[in-house]
Amino acid sequence: MRNFVRRNSLHMRTSLIALFACAAFLVAAVTALDxxxxxxxxxxxVWTAAPVFVSSVPNGKLYQAGTGNDTFNVLHLYGTPYQQGYAQGQLLSSTIKGLTNDLVAFIEQEAEQAASWLPVWLIDAVVANGAPFLLELTFNATKPFAPQRYLEEMQGIADGAGVDVKDVQNYNMFPEMTKxxxxxxxxxxxxxxxxxxxxxxxxxxxxxxxxxxFPQVTIYHDSTPGPVLANVGWTGMVGVLTGLSNTxxxxxxxxxxxxxxxxxxxxxxxxxxxxxxxxxxxxxxxxxxxxxxxxxxxxxxxxxxxxxxxxxxxxxxxxxxxxxxxxxxxxxxxxxxxxxxxxxxxxxxxxxxxxxxxxxxxxxxxxxxxxxxxxxxxxxxxxxxxxxxxxxxxxxxxxxxxxxxxxxxxxxxxxxxxxxxxxxxxxxxxxx
Missing domain, CATH: 3.60.60.10 (Penicillin V Acylase; Chain A)
Structure with missing residues (x-):
């Protein structure tokens, strides 16, 4: 099976269908409908109170929004991409340390149970090789095309949290191998x-x-002039699947x-x-x-x-x-x-x-x-x-x-x- 995966790495990544596909739908009235x-x-x-301050480090401020069981992070990051990543790693180190391990266990459990969101070939590959192998394979295929700022930000997260950068990189490849x-x-x-x-x-x-x-809204205040971004996602995930900018x-x-x-x-x-x-x-x-x-x-x-x-x-x-x-x-x-x-x-x-x-x-x-x-x-x-x-x-x-x-x-x-x-x-x- 390992040889099959290596020979067909192109087909693997080609078949990887975007994770976290966005779903939007509009309000439904209960009259004159099917x-x-x-x-x-x-x-x-609706909870309308402003986010509550939690803690800060150089280049980072952490707040909590929501209430009860529906809280989520609001994280402000400042400076260069590496500084932003480092601040996130520092502020959320305990969370980041377990993210990849938890995600790998989830993928492998879902593969064992033949979850519908995993293609059959991918289920076989995960069972034979483990999820880390496929995540790293995806990162290596995309790294030459990834903007340097995102590589620097992931390195900063790893350094700030005290984890292997490969764990952060693999975690960020999860959207590339799901649907x-x-x-x-x-x-x-x-x-x-x-x-x-x-x-x-x-x-x-x-x-x-x-x-x-670990839901999170990350607000990127870059050191260079440009838009300020609100990235609605999860801790440690540097890409965007839902967002709005101040432009x-x-x-x-x-x-x-x-x-x-x-x-x-x-x-x-x-x-x-x-x-x-x-x-x-x-x-x-x-x-x-x-x-x-x-x-x-x-x-x-x-x-x-x-x-x-x-x-x-x-x-x-x-x-x-x-x-x-x-x-x-x-x-x-x-x-x-x-x-x-x-x-x-x-x-x-x-x-x-x-x-x-x-x-x-x-x-x-x-x-x-x-x-x-x-x-x-x-x-x-x-x-x-x-x-x-x-x-x-x-x-x-x-x-x-x-x-x-x-x-x-x-x-x-x-x-x-x-x-x-x-x-x-x-x-x-x-x-x-």
């Missing part, structure tokens, strides 16, 4: 209550994954199932790094250019919004694919066109599930970030791992995460847990 689409809203009051079902929604103009962009990204991935214990570029991702054969590549920049590159753009034109010109790998869908032009686009990308859509040009059978609303539901595209389209039509003209969070994600049942909505014009985010593995109280999926309202403008402007 009966299969009617489900409860999330009625838990998830997700939704992307970007509504603007006549569809929203304020005419500006409301964006929903729901991540549907196994909520019992151990990283669910009001927003981004999120979704897996691309049933894509054409032979359009992926083993060698290139990890997709989460590409999305972070795009998130740091000044406008939509630059964001799309960065994605188009990147050395792409996996086949994924991406949603990108820009408040300066009040536009939202969907992309289908891979090593040998790059297509851009808006709400008018995505004209698929079973996918109703809704004015000023771009959307992909959590199912395989093109989807014939009626629910997301009906929810969007029901709330058309009054869509906002809070409704997306409370009245759409839950009824539609998307955002198992995390459910995030953004109001681009105000910088307000609503964030919910899956129940932590150490907790037994309350529902498991994020969309039925308590949302926390974050004022990202306040976070972006927090001085060192």
């Amino acid at each position: 009966p299969s689409c009617v489900a409860p809203n999330n009625t838990i009051p 998830a079902a997700c939704t992307i929604v970007g509504a603007t103009g006549s569809a929203t209550s304020n005419g500006k962009i409301s964006h929903l990204r729901g991540l549907d991935f196994t909520p019992t994954c151990p990283i669910a214990s 009001s570029i927003g981004i999120g991702e979704k897996v691309w199932i049933n894509h054409p054969k032979d359009i992926e590549s083993t060698y290139g920049e990890p997709w989460m790094f590409i999305l972070r590159d795009a998130l740091a753009s000044a406008n939509m034109t630059q964001a799309l250019s960065r994605i188009q010109n990147a050395n792409r790998t996996c086949a994924i869908h991406v949603g990108v919004g820009d408040s300066t032009t009040n536009t939202f686009n969907g992309l289908t990308i891979a090593a040998k694919a790059y297509d851009v859509y808006n709400w008018q040009s995505l004209n698929w059978t079973g996918h109703p066109i809704i004015q000023d609303v771009f959307y992909w539901d959590k199912h395989v595209q093109p989807s014939h599930n009626p629910c997301l389209g009906e929810y969007l039509q029901e709330f058309w003209g009054n869509i906002d970030a809070e409704k997306l969070a409370l009245n759409i994600a839950a009824p539609f049942g998307t955002g198992d791992m995390h459910c995030v909505t953004f109001d681009y014009s105000t910088g307000i985010a609503f964030i919910a995460n899956a129940r932590k593995p150490s907790v037994t109280a309350g529902t498991l999926p994020a969309y039925y847990r308590q949302f926390t309202r974050l004022d990202l403008n306040a976070l972006w402007n927090l001085a060192q």
